[in-house]
Amino acid sequence: MTGTEHAALALRGLVKQFDGKVAVAGVDLDVPAGSFFGLLGPNGAGKTTTLSMAVGLLRPDAGGAWVLGHDVWGDPVQAKRLFGVMPDGVRLFDRLTGAELLAYHGLLRGMDPTVVDQRATELLDVLALADADRTLVVDYSAGMKKKIGLACALLHGPRLLVLDEPFEAVDPVSAALIRDILHRYVGGGGTVVFSSHVMEVVERLCTHVAILAEGTIKRVGTLHDVRGDRSLEDVFVEVVGGRTATGEELAWLSR
Numbered sequence: 001m002t003g004t005e006h007a008a009l010a011l012r013g014l015v016k017q018f019d020g021k022v023a024v025a026g027v028d029l030d031v032p033a034g035s036f037f038g039l040l041g042p043n044g045a046g047k048t049t050t051l052s053m054a055v056g057l058l059r060p061d062a063g064g065a066w067v068l069g070h071d072v073w074g075d076p077v078q079a080k081r082l083f084g085v086m087p088d089g090v091r092l093f094d095r096l097t098g099a100e101l102l103a104y105h106g107l108l109r110g111m112d113p114t115v116v117d118q119r120a121t122e123l124l125d126v127l128a129l130a131d132a133d134r135t136l137v138v139d140y141s142a143g144m145k146k147k148i149g150l151a152c153a154l155l156h157g158p159r160l161l162v163l164d165e166p167f168e169a170v171d172p173v174s175a176a177l178i179r180d181i182l183h184r185y186v187g188g189g190g191t192v193v194f195s196s197h198v199m200e201v202v203e204r205l206c207t208h209v210a211i212l213a214e215g216t217i218k219r220v221g222t223l224h225d226v227r228g229d230r231s232l233e234d235v236f237v238e239v240v241g242g243r244t245a246t247g248e249e250l251a252w253l254s255r
């Protein structure tokens with residue numbers, strides 16, 4: 001489709017309904033190559049549904065997704081070489097150790113086993129998972145599961161990373177580690193797009209932001225464009241709306 005060649009990820013007219021209820025109502029988005037892109041939205045906004053359609057995990061009712069010009073749904077083999085995904089809820093084969101899981105991912109991607117071995121050792125080391133070499137992923141903590149998910153997404157050296165809530169349930173030390181790795185990845189020419197509802201993380205990391213609410217993109221642009229002179233939280237609350245407490249509710253809680 002014209003106009004989708006230059007973006008690292010281009011979404012056009014994505015729509016998804018579940019049981020007649022619209023979850024994503026026509027999302028158009030361009031994630032510029034080399035950007036650190038935050039997809040912000042409240043609970044239930046449609047972030048996971050949008051990203052799942054963008055990476056070929058959930059078939060859209062309408063619309064499509066292109067990665068560096070390659071059609072994710074029309075030419076999945078070529079497109080899937082170019083990106084790595086860390087889905088939410090971490091759907092991993094968790095009866096394996098971290099090293100085994102990486103070896104399995106490498107095999108699935110048809111990678112040279114020596115390269116897989118070398119990269120897996122490096123990734124487990126950098127992500128501070130090397131000590132857990134005998135632990136099954138099912139027994140990992142939530143933060144460790146995020147980290148092994150990120151390692152799986154990085155293993156084949158993708159040009160785009162798509163991460164659903166990468167900082168959810170992650171302690172500050174692991175979060176800092178993940179941030180560092182993502183920064184290095186973008187510094188080296190990669191593109192990251194991730195979903196979050198944590199303002200501070202997005203404000204700190206991202207060059208570009210989109211605010212998704214009720215299944216549509218409400219604001220999009222560079223962090224500066226979207227935020228202006230205000231805090232991202234102010235803009236987010238204004239865009240997404242929400243009730244303001246009058247102070248009279250829950251009066252029975254005060255003594």
Ligand SMILES: Nc1ncnc2c1ncn2[C@@H]1O[C@H](COP(=O)(O)OP(=O)(O)OP(=O)(O)O)[C@@H](O)[C@H]1O
Pocket residue numbers: 018019022023041042043044045046047048049050197
């Ligand atoms: N498999 C499904 N079946 C039915 N409804 C679904 C399904 N997946 C998502 N939904 C609905 O679609 C809407 C968008 O959900 P989605 O998970 O994409 O939002 P989200 O922005 O990722 O939310 P959160 O931040 O809470 O993870 C919600 O109303 C949700 O209940």
